Amino acid sequence: MTVPGPIAFCHQLLRELVKRGDVVVDATIGNGHDTLVLAELVGPDGLVYGFDVQQSAIQATSARLEAKGFEQRARLVNVGHEQAFALVDVHHRRSLRAVVFNLGFLPGGDKSVATEAGTTVAALSSLTPLIADGGLLLLVLYNGHTGSLDEIDAVLKWCGRLDPSQFLVASYGYVNRPNNPPFAIVVEKLAQ
Numbered sequence: 001m002t003v004p005g006p007i008a009f010c011h012q013l014l015r016e017l018v019k020r021g022d023v024v025v026d027a028t029i030g031n032g033h034d035t036l037v038l039a040e041l042v043g044p045d046g047l048v049y050g051f052d053v054q055q056s057a058i059q060a061t062s063a064r065l066e067a068k069g070f071e072q073r074a075r076l077v078n079v080g081h082e083q084a085f086a087l088v089d090v091h092h093r094r095s096l097r098a099v100v101f102n103l104g105f106l107p108g109g110d111k112s113v114a115t116e117a118g119t120t121v122a123a124l125s126s127l128t129p130l131i132a133d134g135g136l137l138l139l140v141l142y143n144g145h146t147g148s149l150d151e152i153d154a155v156l157k158w159c160g161r162l163d164p165s166q167f168l169v170a171s172y173g174y175v176n177r178p179n180n181p182p183f184a185i186v187v188e189k190l191a192q
């Protein structure tokens with residue numbers, strides 16, 4: 001076997017956790033790779049809410065879902081994740097099985113449109129209370145875009161303030177790779 005990178009590791013966790021009929025959020029759909037995995041896992045009775053500030057990300061993700069016939073499983077919205085809370089149906093609140101963030105910029109796209117500390121933390125603060133007991137918040141963080149160090153710092157501080165009786169927080173990534181490789185943060189919402 002090969003030790004998985006952070007994205008593959010997150011996908012393994014999602015495959016273990018997310019079941020048919022679940023409702024999940026992809027907070028940064030980008031090219032739609034995570035959205036597709038989530039749509040496959042929630043099945044025809046489930047729902048993936050997807051958010052991105054770039055219309056090109058919505059288009060790329062829609063095309064990826066349509067190619068598999070999964071377009072009915074996702075609700076893709078061209079707004080920032082800091083506004084996502086209001087767009088999650090009231091009856092889906094507190095029942096999200098997973099919320100995933102793949103931060104940074106759209107690969108192959110406009111590098112100047114990257115996630116930022118302020119809006120990322122606003123989205124984390126508003127969406128995390130919607131996660132079901134036993135559900136996961138997954139983040140993949142990058143060091144490279146403008147403001148990325150501030151974003152990493154803000155996310156780690158935010159995670160460090162989570163109540164340990166309610167959340168388990170872990171990090172995962174390669175430690176001997178060049179060029180600041182991405183790493184994952186996994187937050188489990190503990191059953192109360």
Ligand code: SAH
Nearest residue numbers: 028030052053080081103104105106114115
């Ligand atoms: N860097 C990753 C992909 C990240 S894609 C990789 O290499 O695989 C990150 C996505 O977040 C981009 O499509 C970007 O448009 C989107 N984004 C930036 N700010 C956002 C915000 N406030 N809300 C939602 N999406 C945002």
